[in-house]
Amino acid sequence: MHIVDSHAHLDFQTIAEDLDGVLARALAADVRTILAVGIGDNPDTMHRARDLAARFAGNAGVPRIVASAGIHPQEAAAAGPQALAKVKELAADPLVVAIGEIGLDYYHADNPDISVQHEAFLAQMEIARQFRKPILIHCRTSELATPQARARYGDEDAAADLFRLIEQHWTPHGIGGIMHCFSGNAEQARRSLDLGFHVSFAGNVTYSRFPSIREAVQAVPLHRLLVETDSPFLAPQPHKGERNEPARTRVTAEFIAKERGIPVEELASATTANFERLFWLT
Template structure:
């Protein structure tokens, strides 16, 4: 059994074949997908919740769980109305986390000071509903600046809440992973771990304890080798698990079992609830 802990199922790139896509995921032994509720910006962050409800209980379809949040790209659009929407969404039982939120210094679509402010505002709302956070972090080229700022913020603003979270699509250094785990976070690896130039990510993945690790696709982005460059989908999370198994000298089934158990434990979900 596999869990895709991060996918953008509401992407318009799936509008033509979402049913078939979820069927393929089920056939690949994916039993749950965490659908990330950032939409195309604050106005559409509710779509992940809608999908969770639309597909609930369908046979041979993974359970869809949802998040809600404002991505750092759209931080400058995060006004009072957006924060009110987030506040309302985090009250819904299907919305199990706030995210993805954080800092992106690679594209700088929103000013960095604005990103930091909105990051903190969303943490406050998440804390009010005792929901963990899903972190997006991307530094500028050849730098760890965004990782350093993100971990500093987590340690000072979030760790005292005791709610933890997930570092999604981890690309940082071992020290960043270690600091996050000290704050109750899980480390999630995506399809880029299979890319030839991703040895630094693989070096960290070898060190992360098995009970602190998740797998994800970040679909429709970052399709793993040999599908790199294609539209990614939850079924291909198996490729991430296989690469982790290879570098850790484990079976793919062991990685699947551990990462599934980690997800269930972190979110207090039983295996029966995930079907």
Template sequence: MHLVDSHCHLDNPRYVEDLDAVLARSYAAGVRTILTIGIGEGPAYMGNGLALARSATASTPAVYASAGIYPGNAHEATEADYARLEQLIQDPNCIAVGEIGLDYYHAESPAPEIQAACFVRQMRIAVAARKPILIHCRPNDGTPNFPGLDVWNNLFALIEEHWTPHDITGVMHCFSGTQAHADRSLANNFVLSFAGHTTFPKSKDLMAVAVSTPLDRILVETDAPYLAPIPHRGQRNEPAYTAYTASAIAAARGLTPQDFAQATTANFRRIFGVS
């Protein structure tokens, strides 16, 4: 079985002590390819993911990277950072720009107009390089942050103006929206990537979206070290746990884990142009 963890954060400090063991466990669990995200703790660290890229071995997965400026760090971005991003994504192991987008959840997130400007700038960089983008979209979930603003509507407005006309695909990372959000994402040439929280008991509506997503438009991810799936909820997540999320979605769709793994791997290879 060949699984892909389409989004994780191997540069997170929680892996400093045992990254080699984490990769070995991933391989043993059937994860043959990993996309690690290059956002770090701010724009100065967006090359950290690429520093971890490596070819597959007989006992460890291939690791690819992205690079981008996280919406929570949009206010830190400088012209030099955008120039460096343009440079980083020329590396063949840097296969996407992201994660980028909008975050209205955290009180410390920059003002919406600052986030939007950073997002648009990075979409333009990705368009010029013909690289897919990885979208972060988090609503306020009833918190008092960014009152009265609909993050999904704002996100789609920007995407439909600055991305969709260029006919390049992208990924809705850690998809947590409604069926309507899923439909609009798919209409804009995105695929949906589902993380470990899809397995949680209270995520029945999200699992229903995962079941209804066309088989050629779906990915799985861990977002490790966050969002560990059942049965490891609350623990440090790692790419090996992709297998739990994939198996849960496969079962809900009436597929074998092997067939679902084959489909999601084919999707990843098509989207990012890797073998």
């Protein structure tokens, strides 16, 4: 069986300090491909994911690692010419298969202004368009925002803004991407599909307090579905609260397969094929 973790922060300290063990456990759990997300701690360190992919390239004793590069919306204020030039430089590397995670986030009151987030998002979509690389979308729904963030951002809705910008500036190019760690509802999942995206589910789909995410799982056709960990975050039940790692993609895959009433092997085969098709991997 071949499972793909379509979103893991392998370069974050809590993972990187135990990376050999993390990769060994992933392979033992049949997680044979990992997309290492290259946002770093800030734009200055976004290259670390690409460096990990290069370090382990051709090593049959670990999962295949591919990378992304991008500026997280929480770091949008740092998306100046130098940082965007770095995204562009990394986008040219064959080990970097995607731009991201990028998007919008009105969840915390100390996040950048909305206009600043929009500008960074648009600039990175343009880089992705130039290099024909899919994008990895980060978007926290505004209804979950902190009270302080709601006071700051008012009635502005991150998901509505995100869909509008994607529809205008991305979908017409036919490149696609991933709605990472999908946390919306079935209607938003269908909107994502209509805009040309795959939808990826993380460990929070196993949390009982999010029935809308489970409804979204049922709304996404198997040929557009992906699974991920978002390591080191969002460990699935029964590991909630622990450090997450790619091996637990299998736990989420087993949960989703049970929800959909199919064998986990069928889910693994489909999501692996989806991932490889999206990123032109063999």
